[in-house]
Amino acid sequence: MAIINSKLIGIGSYVPDFVLTNDMLEQLVDTNDEWIVKRTGIRERHIAKGMRTWELGFKAAERALQNAGITADKLDMIIVTTCSPDFYSPIEASVIQEKLGAKCAAMDLNTCCSGFVYASDVADSFIKCGKAKTVLVISAETLSRVTDYTDRGTCVLLGDGAGAVVYAATEETDKGILSSYTSSDGSGAEYLYMEALPLEEDPLKADRSYDQSKRFLKMAGAPVVRFTAWAVPQAIDEALHRAGLEASDIDWVVPHQANLRILDVIAKKYNLPMEKIYVNLDRFGNTSSASIPLALDEMRQKGMLHEGQTIVCTGFGGGLTFGAFVIKL
Incomplete structure (x- = not known):
């Protein structure tokens, strides 16, 4: 039996237009550009205004497919990684699948910042065992929606964006x-x-404020x-x-x-x-x-x-x- 590897055939990304600089953060929280750069190396980050996580992921996916030179109907699986989803149900992957026009398995995976590595491992496993030939991995985050902009220890770190890759089965032993x-x-x-x-101490109570x-x-x-x-x-x-x-x-x-x-x-x-x-x-x-x-x-x-x-x-x-x-x- 031929050895099957998972070859990277396409990459795409998308970031929202709005840029939040360190100088802007000085107006929101007790911090300054010198403090942020010295401790983190970060000078600016992109913020999604009026955009959902799936929208960022969808745009990155379109670009990855275009770079791979394939259409969505060739996909056997879509994996979306995010720790800032729009929904618990439907899952992000299903929403993006429908928007792309794909007909394949779709699932979300949440291992936070390790998500892309975990998803690539899952994609590789499906390809190597013969259950899939082409897998789209999308990693999309809108962390601004879960950021406390009064906490200078975290708000200076986080930004929004999405990246996607396409893996395809290959018999080239030195690739993938x-x-x-x-x-x-x-x-x-x-x-x-x-x-x-x-x-909830009592999930049946009428008042369920949070x-x-x-x-x-x-x-x-x-x-x-x-x-x-x-x-x-x-x-x-x-x-x-x-x-x-x-x-x-x-x-x-x-x-x-x-x-x-x-x-x-x-x-x-x-x-x-x-x-x-x-x-x-x-x-x-x-x-x-x-x-x-x-x-x-x-x-x-x-x-x-x-x-x-x-x-x-x-x-x-x-x-x-x-x-x-x-x-x-």
Whole structure:
């Protein structure tokens, strides 16, 4: 039986037009540009005004399909990752499926900032086992809707956007996803979370008012940074080991865009120049699961991606979840 790999054949992205700069944030909360840049590396982020999460995802998906040179009727599966969905039901993937005109399986996946890595692993698994030939992965977030703009520790970090990729089955043994690794540490769940539904002492009572501030994202920064310090190297080490590769084989690391300090840790750990760590969080902030595919599409548009390159993508965040995969273009 021929070996089947999951080849990356299309990438697309979309960000809303409105740009929220650090100077603008000074008018909302006690902060300043110097403080934000020094601690995070972020200068601005895009904010969706009057747009739903599925709309951002749909636009990114259209562009990914166009880049892949295929139509939606060729898809066997659509996976949407988001931690800021518009609905509990219908799911985002079903809404986007209908808008694209696709006739295939569709599902949502929520592992927060690790979502794109997890979804790529799922897509790769379906392709490798023969259940799908072509899978569209969309990562879309409107984090502005769950951001407390009175909390300077979180509101300076988050932005909105979407990225999408198309994976297709190939018998080329030297192309596609070579390995994946995903994991979780639930002991740190309380350090980064958003409450979905209120706890009701009596769900039958008539008055079911809910404190809307509870739905905002809550984060304890220091424990999360400590988590990434061991989780990200573990994920990359294991993904490289499974692929039979060394750090010296890496052409690009495309990480979740959380904090410039974390990205600097990755570079030093693997003795890689920062020029090999793709960074765009200065212009987009932390867009959770959308950050990796958004970065990949920006690299594509700049002509930075070439056949034969080896790329490591790594995600980490709420859950606390983490993971990485190695892909050969």
